[in-house]
Amino acid sequence: MRTPIIAGNWKLHMNPEQTVEFVKAVSAKLPESSKVESLICAPAVDLDALRKAAEGTNLHVGAENAYFEEEGAFTGETSPKVLKEMGIQYCIIGHSERRGYFHETDEDINKKAKALFANGVTPIICCGESLETREANKQEEWVVSQIKAALKDLSAEQVSSLVIAYEPIWAIGTGKTASSDQAEEMCKTIRETVKDLYNEETAENVRIQYGGSVKPANVKELMAKPNIDGGLVGGASLDPESYLALVNYQD
C-alpha cells in the first residue's frame, strides 16, 4: 500500500524566519505520517531552519535541487552529501523550471538521482510536457522518454523508493489544472513504463504525484484517482491554512 505524499515546493519564496513561523502554524495539525506524508521542499538557504523547526513534528523536509557532485569547484551548487548530513530526506530534481531556465538535461537529472541515492536522499523526479507538445498529442512519448532517461541504470529497489512528479508545464502556476482524468491517464502511463522497465512490484511501489495548480478545492478529486499518490504543490503550499487543507484532504 502506497502512503500518499503531499509536498510543497516553495520555489524562490520564504526566508528562515517565515519558515519557522510556517512550521509553528502547521505542526500541531499535520496528519500522521503513516496516513499522509506531509513534506515541504524549501530553498537551500531555509533548510537548516526548516529541519530544526520540523524536528519532532510530522513534517518531512526536502530540498528543491542538488548537484550531482558532492564537493569541488562548483560555485553556487548544493551538495547531496551535505543535504544528507543536514538530515534532509527528499530532493526535487528535474523540475521544469530547472530544465527550462537552467538548461538541465535528462542526463543531468539521471546523474543527480544517482548522487542523491549514493547519499541516502530520496529523489522526487519531475517530468511533464509543454503546451506545444500536448497540442501535438505527443505528451505520452515525451514523458515516457523523460522517465526512461531519468531512471537509467537505477535498480528496482531504488525506483521502488523514489517519487515521480508528473507536472504538465501548461498547468504550473497558471490556475489551469489538468483534469483529474488527464492527470490520472499520464500517471498510469508512468506506472506502466516503470513496470515495463522493471517489474510489477516496483511499479506498485513507486509513488507518483501530480503537480500543476493543485489547490484545496481540487486535491480530493485528484487524490481519488488510483494512480495519483500525491501532489507537488507550488503556490497553494505557501499559506499555512491552505497547506493544512491539502495535507488533510482525507478529513
Ligand SMILES: O=C[C@H](O)COP(=O)(O)O
Ligand atoms: O512544483 C510545483 C509545481 O511547479 C506546481 O506549481 P503550482 O502549484 O504553483 O502550479
